[in-house]
Amino acid sequence: GAVVSQHPSWVICKSGTSVKIECRSLDFQATTMFWYRQFPKQSLMLMATSNEGSKATYEQGVEKDKFLINHASLTLSTLTVTSAHPEDSSFYICSAASSSTQYFGPGTRLLVL
Amino acid sequence: GIQVEQSPPDLILQEGANSTLRCNFSDSVNNLQWFHQNPWGQLINLFYIPSGTKQNGRLSATTVATERYSLLYISSSQTTDSGVYFCAVHRGNTPLVFGKGTRLSVIA
Numbered sequence: 001g002a003v004v005s006q007h008p009s010w011v012i013c014k015s016g017t018s019v020k021i022e023c024r025s026l027d028f029q030a031t032t033m034f035w036y037r038q039f040p041k042q043s044l045m046l047m048a049t050s051n052e053g054s055k056a057t058y059e060q061g062v063e064k065d066k067f068l069i070n071h072a073s074l075t076l077s078t079l080t081v082t083s084a085h086p087e088d089s090s091f092y093i094c095s096a097a098s099s100s101t102q103y104f105g106p107g108t109r110l111l112v113l
Numbered sequence: 114g115i116q117v118e119q120s121p122p123d124l125i126l127q128e129g130a131n132s133t134l135r136c137n138f139s140d141s142v143n144n145l146q147w148f149h150q151n152p153w154g155q156l157i158n159l160f161y162i163p164s165g166t167k168q169n170g171r172l173s174a175t176t177v178a179t180e181r182y183s184l185l186y187i188s189s190s191q192t193t194d195s196g197v198y199f200c201a202v203h204r205g206n207t208p209l210v211f212g213k214g215t216r217l218s219v220i221a
Contacts, residue, residue, distance in 0.1 A: 034208045038154075043199065044211045091154055095209070100144050102201075102209050104156040 002028050004096050006105035013084055014113055021079045021108045023094030029074035030096035035067075038091040038107075050077045084112040115140050119200055119212035126190050126219045134185040134215045136200030143204050145176050147185050150197040150214070159185070159198075190219045 003026040013019050023033055031052045036044040048069050049057040056069035066088075068080040077096075081088055089112045095102040116139040126132055138145070147159040160167050160174040162183065167174055171190075176183040187194055197216050201209040 032206070041216075043213045044201075046208050046210070049208055093154070093156065097206075100203075101146070101158075101161055102203075103158070104148075107154040107156075109154070 002096070002098050002101075002103040004094065004103045004105040006092075006094055006108050008108060009106060010109040010111075012111045012113065015085055016083055019081045019084055019110060021081075021092055021094075021110075023077045023079070023096070023105055025075045025096040025098075025103070028096070028098050030077075030098060031074060032097045033071060033077040034095045034097070034102065035069065035077075035079050036093045036095070038093060044093060047079075081110065084110070086112045088112050115142065115202055115204070115210050117200060117202055117210055117212035119198075119215050121215060122213065123216045124218070126217065128190060128192060128219055128221050130190050130219075131186070131188045132190060132217070134187070134198055134200075134217075136183045136185070136212055138181050138183075138200075138202050140181070141178070141204070142202040144209075145183050145200065145202045146209065147174055147183070148199045148201065149194075150199060152196060156199070187217075190217075192219045192221055195219050 007022045033050040035047045050071040052071045058064045071077040093107040095104045118137045149157045162176045164178040171188045173186045197214040199214045201211045203209045
């Protein structure tokens, strides 16, 4: 089946630093990838839709200047959390679309101190 | 947008018991998926089931698209079935919209 990887799997950083998270589709090409955020004991909330070669589409309430998304190739999308603050601590999950099915990465746990 | 409601929100089962999880959605959809999120956060795709019935081992799922609901059946539950079960739907090329999940605890 389709495999999606994320790197890093967890990261701890100081407040004010930037963190980049990579999402890769390993055995298929994905023109569209999605970034979700999940707070403890809550559901997954869509942050943005990432389209290869074009600007990402952000959901209402998600700051595009804070969460920078780059989808430079058909197998890689990156999410950069700029000037991270403790309230950005969360579980970030990406998914890549193949036909009408979304395949999810293992997630990245971000802790901002 | 589409609303997805799951019930029950929490469920505690004795090992060996059967259970049914429900997912209601507010509009017609092209795709419905059931996921199991394990304690490490990994989403495991259980079923891609926009309509009809599918079975995989002790799990089966049924989606009645015309009535906008889906059911996930877990038979002979095991402690490893514990975790959160999510239903997610979408239409066309829109991203999956998730329900709030059912948190299942299976006790020995």
